[in-house]
Amino acid sequence: MDKKIRVGLVGIGGMGGCHFQNYETIKGAELVAVCDVRVDMAKEKVGNKNINVYGSLDKMLKNEDLDMIDICTPSYLHKDMTLKLVNDYHVLCEKPMTLNAKDAKKIAEVANASKKNFMVAHVVRFMTPYEILKKEIESKELGKLIRLDMKRISAIPRWSWENWMMDEKLSGGVTTDLSIHDLDFVQSVLGMPDKVEAYRYVKEENDTIFTTMLYDDTLVTCEGTWYNYGVPFEAEYMAVFQNGYVKLDGGVVYVNGKEYKKEATVVEDVDLGINVGNDDGYHKEIQYFVNCIIEGKQPGRVTPESSANSILLADTIKKKAKVISKK
Numbered sequence: 001m002d003k004k005i006r007v008g009l010v011g012i013g014g015m016g017g018c019h020f021q022n023y024e025t026i027k028g029a030e031l032v033a034v035c036d037v038r039v040d041m042a043k044e045k046v047g048n049k050n051i052n053v054y055g056s057l058d059k060m061l062k063n064e065d066l067d068m069i070d071i072c073t074p075s076y077l078h079k080d081m082t083l084k085l086v087n088d089y090h091v092l093c094e095k096p097m098t099l100n101a102k103d104a105k106k107i108a109e110v111a112n113a114s115k116k117n118f119m120v121a122h123v124v125r126f127m128t129p130y131e132i133l134k135k136e137i138e139s140k141e142l143g144k145l146i147r148l149d150m151k152r153i154s155a156i157p158r159w160s161w162e163n164w165m166m167d168e169k170l171s172g173g174v175t176t177d178l179s180i181h182d183l184d185f186v187q188s189v190l191g192m193p194d195k196v197e198a199y200r201y202v203k204e205e206n207d208t209i210f211t212t213m214l215y216d217d218t219l220v221t222c223e224g225t226w227y228n229y230g231v232p233f234e235a236e237y238m239a240v241f242q243n244g245y246v247k248l249d250g251g252v253v254y255v256n257g258k259e260y261k262k263e264a265t266v267v268e269d270v271d272l273g274i275n276v277g278n279d280d281g282y283h284k285e286i287q288y289f290v291n292c293i294i295e296g297k298q299p300g301r302v303t304p305e306s307s308a309n310s311i312l313l314a315d316t317i318k319k320k321a322k323v324i325s326k327k
């Protein structure tokens with residue numbers, strides 16, 4: 001049997017825990033090492049699996065012979081970790097790529113010059129309901145896209161290590177951390193918008209970024225909200241075309257009111273302890289990245305430039321947003 005891709009995972013908190021579970025069924029790769037500054041928590045999560053656990057990235061690199069590193073650390077660490085690793089290892093890095101457009105451009109340049117593969121884990125591009133939407137937009141089977149409304153709401157992310165996610169300087173806030181999922185999807189399918197307007201509404205920790213983007217004669221809106229209540233995670237869209245519509249509602253895709261193969265959009269209900277929908281996207285993105293390494297191909301579904309453009313879009317929105325803040 002061919003040698004498997006040897007993977008090291010950096011950060012095994014909320015999202016690292018999700019990636020960790022997925023490696024059990026990823027073909028062609030083997031998770032051989034994990035590192036986390038909370039080494040006891042990491043050891044507990046790994047349990048009796050044959051995976052080495054380290055308290056730092058440097059110790060893991062020194063002691064392991066790895067092909068690929070999966071970065072699931074807090075977002076403010078992505079830049080330095082990626083730049084340190086990307087010339088020597090294939091790097092899969094959680095979204096957001098980094099926290100501002102200048103750093104994103106730098107990462108894209110270095111990643112493109114490297115012989116190794118680099119991909120930001122923009123999971124929404126791999127989620128079945130969004131793959132369906134992309135196909136409908138690009139095929140024009142329902143005519144031209146006229147309106148697209150996207151919505152992503154979640155309870156405030158309170159699980160993060162030392163509460164880094166609630167510090168905008170460390171996570172990028174509701175735009176760069178949450179809305180980035182939809183902004184990246186829109187940008188990856190339609191490109192950069194001709195015109196952007198945004199409102200940000202903040203009250204008692206409820207935090208909403210509402211963006212409108214104009215593409216020629218197509219209007220796109222994106223809402224990203226962190227609610228200060230234990231609301232269930234929700235991600236929806238409504239796409240109106242010249243001759244019909246596609247809607248994601250309650251995890252089910254409808255095309256002109258008719259349910260689109262339900263089994264394609266529903267996956268096993270696993271409680272990850274973080275506010276994310278249960279979807280097949282996480283497994284698909286990791287498997288895709290591993291397959292690209294095995295096949296010696298660049299991961300063209302999420303290029304470094306395209307991820308950097310999403311950060312540029314998020315930066316533009318943050319700069320343009322009219323902030324309404326009520327005490």
Ligand SMILES: NC(=O)c1ccc[n+]([C@@H]2O[C@H](COP(=O)([O-])OP(=O)(O)OC[C@H]3O[C@@H](n4cnc5c(N)ncnc54)[C@H](O)[C@@H]3O)[C@@H](O)[C@H]2O)c1
Binds near residue numbers: 011038056123159
């Ligand atoms: N794709 C998605 O749907 C999704 C959802 C949630 C989070 N994320 C992203 O995943 C990343 C991690 O978020 P999270 O929710 O898992 O946060 P988290 O705080 O739960 O986990 C981060 C982990 O990194 C560890 N860590 C911190 N510094 C470290 C270092 N120097 N070396 C090694 N480990 C270190 C922490 O101990 C913690 O366990 C973020 O970039 C976030 O935006 C993506």
